[in-house]
Amino acid sequence: MLHEFAIAAPEAARTLDITAETCPMTFVRTRLALDRMPSGDVLLVMTRGEEPRRNLPRTAQEQGHAVLRQEEGEDGITRLWLRKG
Template sequence: MQDMKIADLPVHDRAIDITGETCPMTFVRTRLALDSLPDGAVLLVRLKGADPRANVPRAAADQGHDLLDMFDLDDGSAILVIRKAGA
């Protein structure tokens, strides 16, 4: 998606950018963000790199959260859409 705007993003309750983090901090930041949200809330996570793209979705799913989508951006990063478990 070229020149993505905020209005183009999926409906969400919070968004974080972990493109500057390395594993395991990528999931630590994601988990802290999820912990701060109410059950059923949607978190957008912008991530980059093979390890975060594999590990963050897997770890979120292992904790029972719903992975709604992941889509690539032109800069090589991706947006992961997670619904917090409990709703």
């Protein structure tokens, strides 16, 4: 399980706001964004809801990307920093 880290959030090359999307579109949109980025770049994904909060980090890791940080905001938005593998 990923939790908020004490270190500062990494600087993202791109931000993807998918707070209005539901699964499986959350993963589809995230994967498309990562596919368009160079390896090593960081994508900040903003999402809402339990299912994407659980599934996006796991699926990103299965696809070879690194989960750098996951943060649950008081606003109900989960912020997920991914480094493209």
